[in-house]
Amino acid sequence: MSSVPLAAGAYNRVPQPTPSFWVIKLLAVTVGETAADFLALNLGLGLQLTSLLMTGILAIAIVLQFMQKRYVPFYYWFAVVLVSVVGTLLTDNLVDNLGVPLQTTAIVTAILLAITFALWYAAEKTLSIHTIITTRREVFYWIAILLTFALGTAVGDLVAEKFDVGYLNTGLLFALIIGVIAFGYFVLKIDAVLSFWLAYILTRPLGASFGDLLSQPMEYGGLGLGTVVTSFIFLAAIVVIVVYMSFTGRGGELVSRQSEA
Template sequence: MTISATRSYPDWLNKVPQATLLFWIIKMMSTTVGETAADYLAVDLHFGLIGTSAVTGFLLACALLFQLRANRYVPALYWICVVLVSIFGTLITDTLSDLLGVPLAVSTAAFSIAMIATFAVWYVREKTLSIDAIDSPGRERFYWAVILFTFALGTAAGDWVAEGLNLGYANSALLFGSLIALVAVARYAFKVNATACFWLAYVLTRPFGASCGDLLSQPATSGGLGFGTIMTSLLFLAVIVSLVSYLSFTQKRPALQRAL
């Protein structure tokens, strides 16, 4: 599935990748890794939610610093940031629900409001929400802020549907996968706005990937297939590394010439 706005800028001006089929495959897998890796670090390695959040948050801050300072799109650096955002966003929601007792429905609503507010400020300041125009420091900061909210929102919504509403992991994955398919139909059959479709799909791939991750990793007694968090994380990480390595050789762009 390729969902992207009409390009009005030279391709190399953007600090983020095009929304190609490979983009969506890696994005979905990164959400799965975010779910399983967060569980593995917090539970299996006994780091706890606070310890795992602190370590992951520090690594994410370092990765984003390098990403923001880079003068061109670097596939490996970009996707490292996405994977870390996925893990950190998962931990934010888990901390709110597991440690602070915030209901998943409340978290879902709160993150939705935060994301919409960020979009509103972004649009007022930059007059566009298109991923084809991430060509300035301000736009890139808005982009990553929205990305973080989409992962936290997706985690809350996915857990709410699968666990809070007792749909189960398989049914939850089917539900969110169907919604993604509807977004694709809306875009290509009915020509709905490309930017809106992109961000809708971006939000929905988070609970879809998380549901798939839980389905694969959780024991059969909990409705999963029992592959475990380690095996699931390693498998998806291997695929992500392979695909990003391929992109690193095929999507090289010139350095971005702009004032910082």
């Protein structure tokens, strides 16, 4: 149950985890990985300037998202793409600029995410995304989302690069783990909230691994498409799906008094 009463006519501010949600989320994390590399390396902005620029744009996107008071596909997914970029840059800054090992980065971000979930649950008695109907819940939600992207980046890089598993094998590994989680949810009926957040964290290294596979040069284990082409392909796909969502109105829902928190 929730500590916040559900008002009649309240709208959920984030989308429901439908198949289209997971497709666009994978596309968004891929764009986050390749766009961060494109801005920092290809355009020569550098890691610090890119981080400041994208954090500023993200702040604007989050303000616009909070102003909606309901799920609006354009504003929500615009924020998610930017969170993906900033989450990637957060991990890159810790590793490349501050010299923090990937293992430490993964552990620290995991602890911060656990603390966020603990504070969220203590305040709201739920971690469900089905009733994000207050500003406080939405604040916890976006902090958690940012940390899942940072954690996923660290874990993905750790497996693909530090452990030298390779981009393709890393992507397949995380796809398998997500498949196991899906089996647990649909067949074994494990907790829906736990299943969602585990899958959300792991789709980050899954999408990033395939993004690196497409964009990185062949000598580094990629297919050599480059960050520009890869980012454009996935960003275009995101735009198409968001336009579809906007016109059909799918993905969000009105929350009733009987909705599960």
